[in-house]
Amino acid sequence: MRHKQKALLLGRGYWGEILARYIQEYYDLLEILGSNVEPSHLYKSLESADVAFIATPLHSHFSLAQLALECNCDVFIEKPTTTTLAQLTTLQSLARKRNRVLFTNYIYTFSRSIGHALELLEQASIQSIHAKICQYGRFYANESVLEVLGVHYLSVFAAMEAQGILHNVRVVECEFFDSGLQSARVVLESSECPISLECSLLAQAKTRILQIQTNNTAAHNQQSSLEDTDSTDLTLCVNMLSPTPLTIEPSSKHKSLSPLPIYDESQNLILSLDNFTKAIIDKQTHHYHERLCTLTLQLLEQAHAKANIT
Numbered sequence: 001m002r003h004k005q006k007a008l009l010l011g012r013g014y015w016g017e018i019l020a021r022y023i024q025e026y027y028d029l030l031e032i033l034g035s036n037v038e039p040s041h042l043y044k045s046l047e048s049a050d051v052a053f054i055a056t057p058l059h060s061h062f063s064l065a066q067l068a069l070e071c072n073c074d075v076f077i078e079k080p081t082t083t084t085l086a087q088l089t090t091l092q093s094l095a096r097k098r099n100r101v102l103f104t105n106y107i108y109t110f111s112r113s114i115g116h117a118l119e120l121l122e123q124a125s126i127q128s129i130h131a132k133i134c135q136y137g138r139f140y141a142n143e144s145v146l147e148v149l150g151v152h153y154l155s156v157f158a159a160m161e162a163q164g165i166l167h168n169v170r171v172v173e174c175e176f177f178d179s180g181l182q183s184a185r186v187v188l189e190s191s192e193c194p195i196s197l198e199c200s201l202l203a204q205a206k207t208r209i210l211q212i213q214t215n216n217t218a219a220h221n222q223q224s225s226l227e228d229t230d231s232t233d234l235t236l237c238v239n240m241l242s243p244t245p246l247t248i249e250p251s252s253k254h255k256s257l258s259p260l261p262i263y264d265e266s267q268n269l270i271l272s273l274d275n276f277t278k279a280i281i282d283k284q285t286h287h288y289h290e291r292l293c294t295l296t297l298q299l300l301e302q303a304h305a306k307a308n309i310t
Helices: 014-026 039-048 058-070 085-098 112-120 145-162 218-222 265-281 283-306
Strands: 006-010 028-033 051-054 074-078 102-105 126-136 170-176 183-189 194-200 202-214 226-229 234-239 246-249 254-257
Touching (some): 051 058, 058 085, 102 265, 112 145, 112 234, 112 246, 112 265, 145 194
Parallel strands (some): 074 102, 126 194
Antiparallel strands (some): 183 194, 226 254
16 A cells, blocks of 8 residues: 655635545645644644645635745645736746645536536537536635636636637636625637636525537537437536536437436545646646646636726
8 A cells, every 4th residue: 555645734714624534535634734823833844744735715825835835745725826827837936846746726627527528529619608606605805706716617718728629718808796806707718719707606596507509519420429410509518516417408409319427526626636646646747737727827817907906
C-alpha cells in the first residue's frame, strides 16, 4: 500500500467540513486550522505537511497558497483560485519553481455528465450555449455571485476552450441586478457561438442547468445516441440536480433514442481529488489544468470589468 502523504486543511467552515471527510480517505490529515491560527503555528504546520488544502474565504487564498508553496507543499484550493489573474500567475510561477502542484477545485469540470456532453460536441456545430445556476443563500463578504456560483460555469466555458471545442471565449456584457451583487447575467461570445450565464443567490428554487443548442452532433454522426432522427436540431442538456443529468432535447422528434449514460454527480469531489493526486504523481499531466485556471480567471476579471466592479 502506498504511504499516505501528510495533509493540512486550512478552513473550518461549511466547505472545510465537507473536505475533511474526503481528505482523510486520501491523506494523513495532521490538523485542521481556522482563521485564528497563530502565524508561527501555521508556518510550522505547513513545514510538517506534504499537501495543503485551502478552504478559506477568497481574499485569503493568495497569501495562504503562497506560504504553502514556499513551504514546499502541493496545494489544493477552493474555487476561484485567487481574486485576480495577476495573483494566479504569481502562484503558478512559484509552483513551477518549487516543482509543486497548484490545483483549483473547479468541480464542474470533473462532472462526467458535462464531460460526456463535451465528447458529443467534438463534431458538432454549436448554435448557442446557456447556463443557469441559482439558489438562495451562502453569502460571503466581498464576494459576488460570480465568485460563489457563476464561476462554476465560467470554468466549464474555459474547459471548452482548453479542449478546442470553443475558441476565443470572451465576456461582452455583465449586469448585476442588485446592490449586493448577488444576482447577475453574463453575456459571452466565442468564435463559434453566443453564450449566456444567469446566476443568482436570491432565487427561491435551486437550479444547475447547462444547455448547448446544436444543429448536428457527434452522437448523431456516430449513431451512438441518436438514430433515424427527424431533425438534427437539438439541445444537449445537463441538469446537475436531476437523477438523469444528461439528456437530449427535444426527444419527441427522434424516432429512436438510445439511452444516454447516467452519472452520479455526487461523486465530483472524489473525481477532483483523484485528479489532484494524479497531478502530484505525474506533474506533466497538470498543464491542461493550469490553462483552464488561467482562462477561468480571465473570464471572471472580464465580467467584473464589463460591470465596472472593482
